[in-house]
Amino acid sequence: MLVSINPKLPMRNRNKTIDYYVNYLGFKKVGTFDYPEYLILQKDDIEIHFFLFEALNPKENYGQVYIRTTTIDLLYQSLLNDNVAIHPNGRLEPKPWGQKEFSLLDPDSNLLTFGESLNK
Structure with a gap:
């Protein structure tokens, strides 16, 4: 039985x-130990893992994750209120x-797409 999936994305700079x-x-760090080459972050019921890849060229990064939500409008507006950059095409x-969707690019050009079903 599968119970969850935790994507692993590259990062150039942990901080x-x-x-x-x-x-x-609005994520939080998971765990009590700091590993300089690995990071786990959590928000609500999802976790995203990150591995250090200092040589990553962000223009060549195709890391992507699709995150489902039940509050897409609220999430989108809160990010706009906090001046979080929305992907130019997202x-x-x-x-x-x-689906109702929007997208962000993190500092390493990992694409984060958030979506909520329109068929509720």
Whole structure:
């Protein structure tokens, strides 16, 4: 039985990743030990894991994660209120596949897409 999935994304700088996800997106660090080359962050019922990849070229990063939510409008507005940059092609809008979505790029150009079902 599968119970969850925890994506692993590359990061070039652990402190910048922590700053973005904790201070801008509202995640928190998981665990009591600090590993310089690994990081686990959590918000609500999701976890995202990060591995150090200092040589990463953000223009060549195709890291992506799709995060489902039940409060897409509230989440989107709170990020706008906090001046979090929305992906230029990722503003909040309904999609033909029955989701309402928006996207962000983190400091390493990992694409975070948030979506809520329109078919409730």
